[in-house]
Amino acid sequence: MSAPVYNFAYLDEQTKRMIRRAILKAIAVPGYQVPFASREMPMPYGWGTGGVQVTAAILGPDDVLKVIDQGSDDTTNAVSIRKFFAKTAGVRTTTRTAEATVIQTRHRIPEMPLAEGQVLVYQVPIPEPLRFLEPRETETRVMHALADYGVMHVKLYEDIARHGHIATTYAYPVKVDGRYVMDPSPTPKFDNPKMNKCAALQLFGAGREKRIYAIPPHTEVVSLDFEDHPFERYRHDGSCALCGCNDSFLDEVVVDDRGRRMLVCSDTDYCESRRGAPAHPHNGGAPERRPAEP
Amino acid sequence: MYVAVKGGERAIDNAHALLADARRGERSVAEISLDQISQQLALAVDRVMSEGSLYDRELAALAVKQARGDLIEAIFLVRAFRTTCPRFGAAAPFATADMNIRRRISAIFKDLPGGQVLGPTFDYTHRLLDQGLAAASDVPEPPTAAHDDAPLRPVTDLLIDDDLIERSPDREGRGEVGDLTREPLSFPAGRDLRLQNLARADEGFLLALGYSTQRGYGRTHPFAGEIRFGEVEVEFFAEEIGLAVPLGRIAVTECQMVNQFKGSAGAPPRFTRGYGLAFGQSERKAMSMALVDRALRARELGEELKAPAQDEEFVLSHSDNVQATGFVEHLKLPHYVDFQAELGLVRRLREAFAAACRASGDLERDAAE
Numbered sequence: 001m002s003a004p005v006y007n008f009a010y011l012d013e014q015t016k017r018m019i020r021r022a023i024l025k026a027i028a029v030p031g032y033q034v035p036f037a038s039r040e041m042p043m044p045y046g047w048g049t050g051g052v053q054v055t056a057a058i059l060g061p062d063d064v065l066k067v068i069d070q071g072s073d074d075t076t077n078a079v080s081i082r083k084f085f086a087k088t089a090g091v092r093t094t095t096r097t098a099e100a101t102v103i104q105t106r107h108r109i110p111e112m113p114l115a116e117g118q119v120l121v122y123q124v125p126i127p128e129p130l131r132f133l134e135p136r137e138t139e140t141r142v143m144h145a146l147a148d149y150g151v152m153h154v155k156l157y158e159d160i161a162r163h164g165h166i167a168t169t170y171a172y173p174v175k176v177d178g179r180y181v182m183d184p185s186p187t188p189k190f191d192n193p194k195m196n197k198c199a200a201l202q203l204f205g206a207g208r209e210k211r212i213y214a215i216p217p218h219t220e221v222v223s224l225d226f227e228d229h230p231f232e233r234y235r236h237d238g239s240c241a242l243c244g245c246n247d248s249f250l251d252e253v254v255v256d257d258r259g260r261r262m263l264v265c266s267d268t269d270y271c272e273s274r275r276g277a278p279a280h281p282h283n284g285g286a287p288e289r290r291p292a293e294p
Numbered sequence: 295m296y297v298a299v300k301g302g303e304r305a306i307d308n309a310h311a312l313l314a315d316a317r318r319g320e321r322s323v324a325e326i327s328l329d330q331i332s333q334q335l336a337l338a339v340d341r342v343m344s345e346g347s348l349y350d351r352e353l354a355a356l357a358v359k360q361a362r363g364d365l366i367e368a369i370f371l372v373r374a375f376r377t378t379c380p381r382f383g384a385a386a387p388f389a390t391a392d393m394n395i396r397r398r399i400s401a402i403f404k405d406l407p408g409g410q411v412l413g414p415t416f417d418y419t420h421r422l423l424d425q426g427l428a429a430a431s432d433v434p435e436p437p438t439a440a441h442d443d444a445p446l447r448p449v450t451d452l453l454i455d456d457d458l459i460e461r462s463p464d465r466e467g468r469g470e471v472g473d474l475t476r477e478p479l480s481f482p483a484g485r486d487l488r489l490q491n492l493a494r495a496d497e498g499f500l501l502a503l504g505y506s507t508q509r510g511y512g513r514t515h516p517f518a519g520e521i522r523f524g525e526v527e528v529e530f531f532a533e534e535i536g537l538a539v540p541l542g543r544i545a546v547t548e549c550q551m552v553n554q555f556k557g558s559a560g561a562p563p564r565f566t567r568g569y570g571l572a573f574g575q576s577e578r579k580a581m582s583m584a585l586v587d588r589a590l591r592a593r594e595l596g597e598e599l600k601a602p603a604q605d606e607e608f609v610l611s612h613s614d615n616v617q618a619t620g621f622v623e624h625l626k627l628p629h630y631v632d633f634q635a636e637l638g639l640v641r642r643l644r645e646a647f648a649a650a651c652r653a654s655g656d657l658e659r660d661a662a663e
Binding site for chain 1: 302303305306370373374376377378380475476477478479480481482607611616617619620621622623624627628629630631632634635636637638639642643646
């Protein structure tokens with residue numbers, strides 16, 4: 001029995017190079033799903049293995065990592081992934097959006113606009129926006145190659161015919177750089193406009209489905225819609241019970257057995273910074289270091 | 295007031311401590327050793343090696359122990375280790391014809407050169423719970439007899455002599471064998487990649503698919519041509535020294551399924567093959583694999599495609615239990631952000647529905663008046 005020895009950020013350098021090549025290709029062809037030889041990771045498929053591989057491939061010793069799930073740094077899987085990189089790469093971790101150089105996320109885009117030099121890594125369960133309209137990969141790849149997106153418009157149109165509006169609330173399809181229709185991962189459609197002309201690099205990793213795709217900084221990202229039924233954001237009507245914010249995405253929380261509810265910001269770092277609360281130190285055992293001056 | 299969002303880190307640590315405690319169980323009960331698992335739960339270890347696609351009994355036994363006997367979890371542990379191992383290259387194809395046989399049976403001939411070798415099998419046991427095993431059992435040495443080490447010729451070779459069965463695909467000049475753990479699978483996949491996928495596939499999934507072909511969903515008229523289990527030698531061709539060096543011996547189960555084929559315009563009628571191979575003694579897996587392999591050859595053999603087991607993209611995309619369990623179980627992760635968005639939508643739809651009901655109620659009342 002050979003005792004396992006693991007490399008910086010877990011993956012071996014050969015694998016990282018393979019993933020970086022896929023990332024470069026993805027950046028060169030915005031919105032195109034690049035197949036890559038996804039590895040088995042020490043966390044289950046569906047739990048962020050794609051995002052973790054992308055993060056592992058781009059992470060350097062000087063990076064500062066933030067991990068969120070549902071907008072929060074404290075959800076179980078975010079904690080687990082943050083600890084994974086603190087342990088295998090020893091990088092500094094943070095909960096502050098502004099401090100992070102790499103942000104791995106599941107289901108949300110931070111409220112605070114991202115800056116140049118930051119990388120947002122999305123965990124993607126089903127990268128194929130056409131999957132539920134056409135289950136076969138062999139078919140959907142041809143549809144993308146021909147930019148044959150009629151079925152998607154028909155689907156959105158049928159929503160309107162049935163409900164009077166587009167009844168897609170998350171994983172709302174977008175068109176990237178006027179070419180590829182892309183699944184933004186299951187973020188609520190509230191977050192879609194943040195992808196457009198974003199200053200940060202956005203990388204998407206789907207481990208089980210073995211696909212990587214990207215939106216380079218300052219790229220046009222348009223949510224699909226119709227002239228007479230333009231794209232609409234959606235958020236709960238109300239303001240955060242903790243910070244009073246009235247334009248952030250809100251979570252509805254049940255507070256007692258009688259079903260009383262309260263609304264709070266889904267982005268916990270954003271909410272805390274508005275309240276002036278100190279961010280929680282999440283150092284994961286890494287040596288304490290002063291953040292680089294901006 | 296609102297505390298649920300904090301404390302994830304400590305909760306996880308505590309959950310893991312509880313898991314370690316539950317794994318160990320009552321401390322007064324002796325702890326199970328890897329040797330015990332490897333020997334007395336040998337078939338569990340075989341399955342973990344097969345579907346974990348790593349031949350290492352000790353690591354597989356460790357995984358079974360760490361996973362508390364959950365074999366898919368154990369397979370996952372082995373896979374996550376295997377993926378970090380460097381690749382030196384591909385072993386030379388081993389000759390199962392030269393296998394050191396422990397068991398070899400054929401269902402298509404009453405007797406054949408070398409005979410039917412039953413080996414260690416459940417097949418003819420009565421499935422009656424044996425209370426004698428509840429306590430420590432004293433098992434006598436099994437009877438033995440002299441045997442010669444001459445390899446047993448594969449049954450399918452006997453059919454080849456009369457051209458009654460297709461030949462094994464010729465390995466000469468076919469280039470390197472694919473590896474779906476290094477290159478993402480794309481469709482249509484070559485048979486090498488299909489077989490690799492099936493060898494790693496969940497036994498239960500293949501069993502159900504193979505069973506479905508027997509019940510008419512893509513019927514292949516199979517006969518168990520031969521099932522053999524035993525040890526084979528693995529060799530690696532080392533470029534540096536220019537010769538094949540032995541790496542060791544591994545136990546494998548091989549199944550050659552013999553299937554009817556009526557022939558086509560260009561091919562005479564003859565039997566075709568489905569192939570199954572698994573580490574250790576894994577007969578159910580090898581047989582199921584052979585049935586599904588044959589079903590997946592439907593297009594190549596010009597058969598009508600109409601059953602799930604013949605659908606390459608369906609079978610290969612859903613066969614891996616590590617992928618499947620991860621994605622099914624990821625539903626346990628928080629999804630409240632998307633749920634909130636859906637909640638808002640359902641409320642809007644309900645409002646529209648209620649308004650429509652009110653409007654139609656008004657209409658009915660107007661009509662009645």
